Amino acid sequence: MVSPKKMTGYAFLVTSLLLCALFAVIAAYLVDRSPHTDDAFIQANIVNMAPEVSGRIITINVRDNQFVHRGDTLFVIDPEPFRYALEQAQANLNNLQAELPLEHLQIGSQVATAKAQGSSVEQMQAQLALAQSTEVRLAPLARQGFVTAQQLDQARSNVKTSLAALEQAIHSQNAAMKSVRDDKPLRAQIVGAAAQLAAAQRDLRLTEVKAPCDGQITGLNIAAGEYAAEGKALFTIIDTEHWWVIANFRETQVPDFHSGQNAIIHVLARPNVVLRGHVESLGGGVQPDVGSLTSGLPQVARNLNWVRIAQRYPVRISLDQPPPELMRIGATVVATIQR
Structure with a gap:
């Protein structure tokens, strides 16, 4: 017969096991309901500030780690050479525009000459018609003896002379018409000069390099006097207008996620501060550990090479009104997706 003390022990053991099982079920439900990962970090866009024109820097208006606003002048490149280029382009355009009248x-004079040649052709046509009619009228009279043969020969000679003069007039008219040019080539040169002027104005404007967004300067280690080369980055701006979290979740969890799901973020630097966000997009792939050499994909290392574990895929979570003092690229966070 079991003693009451042993019965109490058995009951306590069974109750403890049942409670453990209940807690395990609750924990599994909560984990499934709100999956989370500590493999996550804060991210933002960065802008590598490179000038669009080359020249000597004469003024730097910012310092490293300074916050700037969109449109602030960051540094100024010596504008003097670009002013000269602008003046040259303006002078070239003015010269071409002055040539247009x-x-x-000249075109009007050439047109008048062509018209004059046309009048000469009409005159030669009239002379030829008169000479031909005279020949036709004298031919029967010569046969009847009313005019001499010399007069008929003279009439025929006049026809030939008038015909040659008409051909010469037509040739001169064609030459005069071909010599008439239009102003299209000059207008094309004016368009090209105007484009060069616009490019010179743009280059002069770009000597003042302005902030493209609100952000924080980083990596600034130059001073006035440095030569800035076109397209070569001098420092970086962290775009503070939009922050998000890259959270790497197991591939078994990602299929249950979708854009718009709410997320809770805890920053490791301030665990007691709760940040809100929402799923913006899901990663489409990562660089495998072995095999494929596909470039351009994020790499997420597996922790145990000797055990087959689930791959992790990046989930982009946009932060809603994040506190600026906690926003740093690469800061470690814990991300929880609320399903």
Whole structure:
């Protein structure tokens, strides 16, 4: 017969096991309901500030780690050479525009010459018609003896002379018409000069390099006097207008995620501060540990090479009104997705 003391012990043991099982079920439900990962970090866009024109830097208006606003002037490149180029482009355009009225005068003169040649052709046509009619009228009279043969020969000679004069007039008219030019080439040069002027104005404007967004300067280690080369980055701006979290979740969890799901973020630097966000997008792939050499994909290392574990895929979580004092690229966070 079991003693009451042993019965009490058995009951306590069974109750403890049942409670442990209940807690395990609750924990599994909560984990499934709100999956989380501590393999996550804060991220933001960065802008590598490179000038679009080359030249000597004469002014730097910012310092390293300074916060700037969109449109603030960061540094200034010596504008003097670009002013000279602008003046040259303006002078070239003015010269071409001044030539346009003279071109029109020359074209008008050529058109008048062509019209004059046209009048000469009409005159030669009239002379030829008169000579031909005279020949036709004298031919029967010569046969009847009313005019001499010399007069008929003279009439025939006049026809030939008038015909040659008409051909010469037509040739001169064609030459005069071909010599008439239009102003299209000059207008094309004016368009090209205007484009060069616009490019010179743009280059001069770009000597003042302005902030493209609100952000924080980082990696600044130059001073006035440095030569800035076009397209070569001098420092970086962290875009503070938009922050998000890259959270790497197991591939068994990602299929249950979708854009718009709410997320809770805890920053390791301030665990008691709760940040809110929402799933913006799901990663489409990662660089495998072995095999494929596909470039351009994020690499997420597996912790245990001798055990087959689930791959992790990056989930992009946009932060809603994040506190600026906690926002640093690469800061470690714990991300929880609320399903």
